[in-house]
Structures are given as C-alpha cells and as structure tokens.
Amino acid sequence: MAAELRQSVPRRAAILRIIRESTVRNQDELVKALHKQGFEATQSSVSRDLRELGVAKAGDHYIPPAEEPLPSNHFSAVTNFVVEVKTAGDALTVVKTTTGTAQSVAVAIDRSDWPEVVGTISGDDTIFVATEDARAQRKLRERLREIFRI
Template sequence: MLDNTIYIDNMRIQVFLCAFNDMPAEIETREKRQAAILRILREQTVGRQTVLVDLLQQQGIEATQSSVSRDLKQLGVMKLDQGYAPPDALPTDEERDEAIFADFIRDIQTAGANLTVIRTAIGAAQRVAVCLDRSGWPEIIGTVSGDDTIFVATGNAAGQRRLVARLQEQTHH
C-alpha cells in the first residue's frame, strides 16, 4: 500500500509539473495565434470564424473555431457588416457621424436666423438627428426630425452660420 501511495503522489507531482511546464507554451501559442489574427484582419476582409481558422492553419498555426472565438473576444475584435475588424481599425464616433452626414444629407437650407432645415434620404432623418444631437456642437440647441426632414434650432445667426459651414464641409454641399 505504501508503494502505491508514493507512486500516486509522485505521479500527481509529475502531472502537476507537466501541466505547469505546458502553460508557457500554451500562452506563447495563444499570443502567436492572436498576433496572426490581427495581421490577417488588417490585410484582408474575413467574415467568418471558420475562414479565419483555415487561414491560420495555412500559416501553420493550430486553431479551432472555439479558440478563435475566444481570441476575437480577448482582442476586442468587432464583427461589422463587411467582416471582422480589429479595435484600431474601427471608426471613431465622429468618423461614423461624418459618414452618415455625407451619405444621407441631401440639402441644407436656412429659415430665419435660428432655424436650419436639413433634407435627408427618405427614412434617414432620425439617424442624422441623433448624430447631430450627440455631436456636442455648441451652436445646436435642439433638433426635431421627421422622415426626411430635420429642423435644427441654433441660438443665433452666427451659430447657424457655423452649423451650416460644418455640415457643408462634411457633406460637400
């Protein structure tokens, strides 16, 4: 019985040491895989995790869908319409708003000294108004939007001119 106990204790110690010795290799493998994931995502558009697994394996890097899924989460990678994007490739809120203004604003007109009327693509007024509201532009007092029209109130004519100039710059109108 004593021999078995010693053998079991020795075996447990050996298993523990083996597991401990494998940990740095696992960390190194994960770091290498994560670096490769970021490199791949910066070089090409990837829309599915299985495609990413295949690309990693083509580079000789062991990967499974579950390991890639964990890596994407740890790296802060986001899934966008066009595919996965690393955090440093994501547009800022300001860049997204500028793109929305450029894509959806059709016309900008003034109505008096404090009111600016913005025409948008059909159904886009609410989205554009939200971007205006969160912009933090000091000249904007408030917005009211319909389906394709936004009324923007400014404090005075100078604020209105600044607003119109900003919007024209971003929409190229």
C-alpha cells in the first residue's frame, strides 16, 4: 500500500499536467500518455486518480479542478450540466445531465456530504441518488432544483 501511495502522488501530478496541456478524451488516452512519461498506470488506477483529484469530464474531454477549490460550493463547475431531476419511488432520485457529465455532477453531490444522500451511481448522462426515505428524498430534490434552477 505504501508503494502504491508513493507512485500515485507523482502520477496524479502528471495527470493534472497532461489534462491541462492537452485534450484528453478518455482514460485509455490518459493511460497511454502516462506510459509515455514513464508512469505505470492502469485504467482502474487512472479512474481512481481522476476521482480523487476532482477531475471533471465536460462533454468529450477531461477538465482539471479549479486551481483554488470552493469548499462551500462543489457545484460551481457543473451548474449547467443538469437538465432534469425526477423521483422514483420513495428513496431514489434520478438526475439527468448533458452527455458525458454525469460523473462530474455525481462527484459534486458526493462531496457535498449532505446527510440525506446515502450514495450515488452515475453513468454517462444519468445519476441515481439513493436516500433513506421519502422525507430525505424531498429535501434532496429541493436542494438540486435550487442549485440547478430546474
């Protein structure tokens, strides 16, 4: 585990440098770019690194996190990505996003640390957000509709 941590810090710095200096469209491209720079990386390690770094995907390419993150507003970079919020049952909220942006919005929801959110699962343009009950679901829906103005 310690060896993995020692490798991940410089690799993560390289990831940020790569996505700031060039257009990277997918994890495979990023793995290849890291290999060219002498880093060992797999799709799963890159996926974990992107998540930990807070890298977002905007449309068809990755974008680095803001240089100075805004801890009080995890949604500042993703406010234009959500197109619809619906409920399904008493504990599942479905968030529809523009294509390729669901993961970025899900990360913002996860980082918000709202007590009503149990967890998220995201795809390409859809996020499932689990809540404990109908009351928590209503609170979540209100928050999301206010943030995304929908």
